[in-house]
Amino acid sequence: ISAYRLSLPEGTMNWHFPFFLVASVTWPSVCSQFNPLSLEELGSDTGIQVFNQIVKSQPHDNIIISPHGIASVLGMLQLGADGRTKKQLxxxxxxxxxxxxxxxxKINKAIVSKKNKDIVMVANAVFVKNDSKMEVPFVMRNKDVFQCEVRNANFEDPASACASINAWVRNExxxxxxxxxxxxxLNGVLTRLVLVNAVYFKGLWRSRFLPENTKKRTFVAADGKSYQVPMLAQLSVFRCGSTSTxxxxxxxFIELPYHGESISMLIALPTESSVPLSAIVPHISTKTIDSWVSTMVPKRVQVILPKFxxxxQTDLKEPLKVLGITDMFDPSKANFAKITRSENLHVSHILQKAKIEVSEDGTKASAATTAILIARSSPPWFIVDRPFLFFIRHNPTGAVLFMGQINKP
Structure with a gap:
């Protein structure tokens, strides 16, 4: 079930991005040499591929995901997988x-480093059924690589387990x-563990938008209807450019940097208003984004951007299956022997919830990802007045913390 909501409140003064992903696991009744940039880009790229699949089925919806969050949860699952399940991952x-x-x-530590100045928090946890025996290497490796904590949850009482997991996410x-x-x-009888990843970001624009410049302007949504929405406005020097598919x-495309300089928002939209956003989405990858970053030039431009x-909330199971990750969802094929040898586990859900607020002062964003494992049974003017893509990128590592398409206010 996916629910999408986009509103444009007058009063908010921050960009908000929350993100949360859930994978549930149930039981029955590659590479050697990398530099950090290319490694994180592979991770974020998997998330972008998932995004492209979601967009195909919902071209006119507002969609927000955290590619970095998806890569983290798949990485945590990979440490517990074996055989064909691991090979697919x-x-x-x-x-x-x-x-x-x-x-x-190193990458995970750099993303949350205080050097960023803008606040990024990433929290990973595995919630385990009280009496489940987990393999020590799985616990230790997840703790080391993903700073992942292990907590107990009473899945026999789904309401209480759910409340404690939601409270952890709310806090993080x-x-x-x-x-x-x-x-x-949650299945009181079968749920064995829930993997959760939460990402939170709060940034202030390096060059803030003055509230007195915010005025209602026309935004033409994906369905062709016009809406009057509050738009931020600023005349300043920004790095921008254009390219073709x-x-x-x-x-x-244009880069709006945050005050700590290490994180930026990138916005992209078709040059001609007659070209739908869906026509450029399949072309986007981390390589494309790198090429924007390397070819952008600073220009004095008037930026007009919706305040929104x-x-x-998205279920990632179907998009991941299309990409070729299928066995881990199948009770008869999933192999998570490196999590536990005492039961056959499979993933029942991977859910992600993300939220963003964009305003004059900057951005707040947060996302959470959960895996539930259960036992088997070009401008002088740059005007964003039509559907657009946005990315929040940690520039030192190339990590795409958030990305989304905004089709309608």
């Missing part, structure tokens, strides 16, 4: 976590994501 991700653990750990995302899990997603469709809040 490493094939899609294009790296084996065990081979690059030291570097992943500073209250931005308050209800990821509902008790009906292989099929010759031109689009523009958007929330999206």
């Amino acid at each position: 490493t094939t899609v991700m294009r790296y084996g976590v065990n081979g690059v653990g030291k570097m992943l750990k 995302t500073q209250g931005m994501i308050d209800s990821l899990l509902s008790p009906d997603l 292989p099929s010759g469709l031109w689009y523009n 809040t958007a929330v999206a």
Whole structure:
């Protein structure tokens, strides 16, 4: 079930991005040499591929995900997988976590470093049924590489387990994501563990938008209808550029940096208003984003951008299956022997919830990801007045913390 909501409140003064992903696991009744940039880009790229699949089925919806969060949860699952289940994960991700653990750990620490100035918090946890016996290497490796904590949960009482997991998420995302899990997603008899990843970001613009410049302007949504929405406005020097897809469709992009300089928001939209956003989405990858970053030039431009809040909850199971990660969802094929040898586990759900608020002062964003494991049974003017893509990128590592498409206010 996916619920999408986008509203444009007048009063908010921060960009908010929360993100939360859940995978549930049930039981029955790659690579050697990398530099950190290319490694994190592979991880974020998997998330972007998932995004592309979601967009295909919901081209007119507002969609927000955390590519970095998806890569983290898949990495945590990879450490517990074996056999074909593991092979599918490493094939899609294009790296084996065990081979690059030291570097992943470095990247994960850099993303939350105080040097960023803007606040990024990432929290990973595995909630385990009280009497489940977990393999020590799985626990130790997850703790080391993903700073993942292990907590007990009383899944026999789904309401109480759900309340404790949601409370943890609420705390880790500073209250931005308050209800990821509902008790009906947990099976009191079969649920064995829930993996959760939460990402929270709060940044202030390096060059803030003055509230007195915010005025209502026309935004033409994906359905062709016009809406009057509050738009931020600023005349300043920004890095921007334009390029075309292989099929010759031109689009523009701009970088709005946050005050700590290490994190930026990138916005992209087709040059011609007649070209739908869905025409450029399949062209986007971390390589594309790198090429924007390397070709952008500073220009004095008038930026007009909607002030908005958007929330999206997405089930990632179907998009991951399309990409080739199928066995881990199948009770008869899933192999998580490195988590526990005493039971056959499979993933029943991978849910992600993300939220963003964009305003004059800056951005707040938060996301949470949970895996539930259960036992088997070009401008002088840059005007964003039509559907657009946004990315929040940690520039030192290339990690895409959040990305989304905003189709309608």
